[in-house]
Amino acid sequence: MMNRRRxxxxxxxxxxxxxxxxxxxxxxxxxxxxxSLVSQRLEQSKRWIAAxxxxxxxxxxxxxxxxxxxxx
Numbered sequence: 001m002m003n004r005r006r007x008x009x010x011x012x013x014x015x016x017x018x019x020x021x022x023x024x025x026x027x028x029x030x031x032x033x034x035x036s037l038v039s040q041r042l043e044q045s046k047r048w049i050a051a052x053x054x055x056x057x058x059x060x061x062x063x064x065x066x067x068x069x070x071x072x
């Protein structure tokens with residue numbers, strides 16, 4: 001009987017934790033990373049990054065306000 005209660009309690013905790021983790025705090029800054037084989041200093045890369053930032057801006061992410069971009 002005791003083992004059944006422990007199993008039920010464990011399963012309940014397992015499903016309750018993702019709901020708490022998924023809750024998003026207001027004012028959170030997102031770190032967005034991208035991989036590139038091209039140097040960030042090249043002209044073709046600058047155009048791509050500008051287009052990427054425009055796309056992020058259209059869905060509400062603005063670099064320096066609520067998003068940080070990192071290139072690798």
